[in-house]
Amino acid sequence: MENRTRRVLVINGKGGCGKTTIATNLAVTFSSMQHTVALMDNDPQGSSTHWAEVRPAGLAPVSTIASHQRPNMYQTSSFHNRVPSDTEIIVVDGHSNARGKDLDSLLRQTDLILVPILPSAIDIRAGSRFITDLVTNKQYRLNPRPIGVIANRVQPNTEGHDKLINFLSCLDVPAVAQFRDSPIYVDAAEQGLGVMDMIDIRAARKEAVAWKNLVKWVSTKLNTKNSSGLKVAKKPLAASKKDITSGYSQSAEI
Numbered sequence: 001m002e003n004r005t006r007r008v009l010v011i012n013g014k015g016g017c018g019k020t021t022i023a024t025n026l027a028v029t030f031s032s033m034q035h036t037v038a039l040m041d042n043d044p045q046g047s048s049t050h051w052a053e054v055r056p057a058g059l060a061p062v063s064t065i066a067s068h069q070r071p072n073m074y075q076t077s078s079f080h081n082r083v084p085s086d087t088e089i090i091v092v093d094g095h096s097n098a099r100g101k102d103l104d105s106l107l108r109q110t111d112l113i114l115v116p117i118l119p120s121a122i123d124i125r126a127g128s129r130f131i132t133d134l135v136t137n138k139q140y141r142l143n144p145r146p147i148g149v150i151a152n153r154v155q156p157n158t159e160g161h162d163k164l165i166n167f168l169s170c171l172d173v174p175a176v177a178q179f180r181d182s183p184i185y186v187d188a189a190e191q192g193l194g195v196m197d198m199i200d201i202r203a204a205r206k207e208a209v210a211w212k213n214l215v216k217w218v219s220t221k222l223n224t225k226n227s228s229g230l231k232v233a234k235k236p237l238a239a240s241k242k243d244i245t246s247g248y249s250q251s252a253e254i
Contacts, residue, residue, distance in 0.1 A: 005087050006222045009110040011094030013130035017116045017123060018152040020047040021185050023093035024062075026114075026218075028194025029211040030089050031060035038063040038083040040092045042106070048093040055192030063087065107139040112221055114176070116152040117168075119160035124167050131173060146221040148176030150214075155181050177214040179207060 010023040023039060030037040039062050041048035052064035063084055083090060098106055107113075113134070117127035127149075134140060134147070149168055154161045168175040179185075184203040188194055195211055198204035 005083070005090060006111040007090045007092055007109055008112045008114060008218060008222075009092045009094050009106055010114045010116065011092075011096070011098065011106070012115050012117065012127060013096060013098075013133065014123060014126035015096040017096075017118050017127075018179075018185075019043070019096065019116060020051065020093050021189065022114060022116050022150060022152065022179075023048055023091050024051050024189070025185075025194045025196075025211060026214065027062045027089075027091045028060055028196050029215050030091070031062055032194075032196040033212070033215055035088050036084070036086050037061075037089045037091060038065060038087045040065045040067050040083075040090055042067050042095050042098075043093050044095065051189060051192050053192070054190075059193070059197050067092075103137065104139045107137060111145055112218060113145065113147045114150055114218075115147065115173075116150040117164065118152055119154050119158070119164035121163075124164060128167075131171065135173075147173050148217065148221075149173050151175060151178040153181040154178055176217050177210055179210060182207065 008026065010019050010026070012019060020043070027037050027039040039048055039052065041052075041064065046066065049064060049066045052062065055062070065083060092106070092110070094106060095102065115127065115131060115134070117123055131147075131149070149171065151161075151164055151168065154164065165175070182203055184195060184198065184201065184207065188198060188204075195204045195207045199208060
């Protein structure tokens with residue numbers, strides 16, 4: 001990758017969509033593929049920070065920044081949120097309640113956005129609204145950057161899975177990854193691990209290919225340049241509010 005730190009924001013306006021699972025596993029996968037990576041925990045719940053605290057030593061290194069915590073009286077915000085100087089990728093576990101100035105601040109510092117969505121009627125509706133809010137945000141419109149949607153915790157060949165995939169196909173935002181509803185993710189989270197740390201387990205090996213492919217997609221998008229900076233694959237990368245909501249009503253009503 002070009003020698004500049006890039007930020008990948010994992011975010012959705014609805015809690016419980018698996019942001020921390022995506023962020024921690026993405027960080028571990030980048031690290032296992034020989035990238036220098038930092039994980040920034042922007043969520044007040046501090047789930048990524050807890051994950052890092054129980055992560056065993058000797059595994060693929062992931063520097064962690066608890067940006068959801070306030071700096072102490074002797075620190076500036078910049079010092080509190082500093083990352084190692086050789087960091088290539090910062091994966092940000094975003095705040096699900098980020099609105100207004102908080103969301104603007106996240107978007108100003110972001111090079112690529114990943115939005116996990118679960119295969120339920122509630123999550124599809126919430127994801128539709130959030131993507132609409134995201135692509136109509138002033139900061140995004142001033143500087144569009146790649147967005148990818150992740151179908152998370154899916155059970156293939158089920159009605160919910162089919163409706164989610166159908167909904168995503170109606171968006172002008174690419175669905176870039178799909179991860180199963182597997183107990184391996186619960187086990188990994190409890191131990192401070194990622195799927196790539198558990199490759200000797202069959203369930204982890206089944207998921208590993210999807211994680212490697214996601215990292216390759218992210219890496220490709222972050223390396224796509226033009227004279228004004230990062231180039232968006234399509235213009236626009238997301239549908240208008242009318243397109244998004246109509247796509248949902250036609251294909252994802254449950």
